[in-house]
Amino acid sequence: MTLDIKLYGMGRTRSARCQWTLDELELAYEYVDDRALLHSEELRRLHPQGKMPAILIDGQPLFESAPICEYLCDLIAEPMLIGAVGTYERAQHAQWTSFVLTELDAYLWSDLKHTRAYSEEHRSAEVTASNAKEIQRALDVLDKEFASRDFLIGERFSVTDIIVGWSINWAANTGHLAAFTQLSRYLARLQEREYCTIKPG
Numbered sequence: 001m002t003l004d005i006k007l008y009g010m011g012r013t014r015s016a017r018c019q020w021t022l023d024e025l026e027l028a029y030e031y032v033d034d035r036a037l038l039h040s041e042e043l044r045r046l047h048p049q050g051k052m053p054a055i056l057i058d059g060q061p062l063f064e065s066a067p068i069c070e071y072l073c074d075l076i077a078e079p080m081l082i083g084a085v086g087t088y089e090r091a092q093h094a095q096w097t098s099f100v101l102t103e104l105d106a107y108l109w110s111d112l113k114h115t116r117a118y119s120e121e122h123r124s125a126e127v128t129a130s131n132a133k134e135i136q137r138a139l140d141v142l143d144k145e146f147a148s149r150d151f152l153i154g155e156r157f158s159v160t161d162i163i164v165g166w167s168i169n170w171a172a173n174t175g176h177l178a179a180f181t182q183l184s185r186y187l188a189r190l191q192e193r194e195y196c197t198i199k200p201g
């Protein structure tokens with residue numbers, strides 16, 4: 001299948017999920033890696049808030065990293081990186097993606113805002129302390145899961161690992177992973193893959 005794809009992203013942010021998925025699917029694409037486009041008119045045509053990632057696939061715009069990755073996997077049958085709609089595998093994918101985006105990613109994002117992004121007067125130590133607890137609770141669930149499996153769905157790598165792995169790597173790079181040995185091993189497994197975009201540090 002030939003698709004005309006243009007991905008807007010920057011550095012190692014959530015657009016890395018989309019890059020990794022595109023590369024695993026061996027799709028050709030144009031990658032616009034340009035922080036200066038954040039909140040620009042050009043980007044607002046694809047994303048109402050002018051955030052990244054955003055993508056154009058055959059002229060159709062889409063935003064939000066997880067649905068972008070899922071849609072790309074739905075378009076490409078081989079390699080199969082996502083279960084078909086209506087299968088238990090697909091439900092498990094939705095379960096883990098939803099869990100990680102709401103129980104981990106959201107608190108990491110809030111943590112970043114309250115430690116770096118907001119100006120001093122808008123930062124709250126109470127929020128950061130509460131975020132740290134929620135982050136540990138979510139990581140604990142995932143760490144226990146990886147005691148009995150190498151990847152999240154079935155016995156093989158899937159797009160779920162790209163979406164979830166990216167967030168776990170964010171947790172690692174912000175000092176939240178010390179207590180979780182299974183998760184460190186999981187990240188090392190992902191980082192062995194040729195197209196992996198998540199890096200330590």
Ligand SMILES: N[C@@H](CCC(=O)N[C@@H](CS)C(=O)NCC(=O)O)C(=O)O
Nearest residue numbers: 013014015038051052053064065066
């Ligand atoms: N839930 C969105 C998050 C998008 C997002 O917040 N992207 C960040 C970079 S990772 C961004 O554009 N930040 C600029 C801003 O918040 O204005 C996704 O997964 O794509």
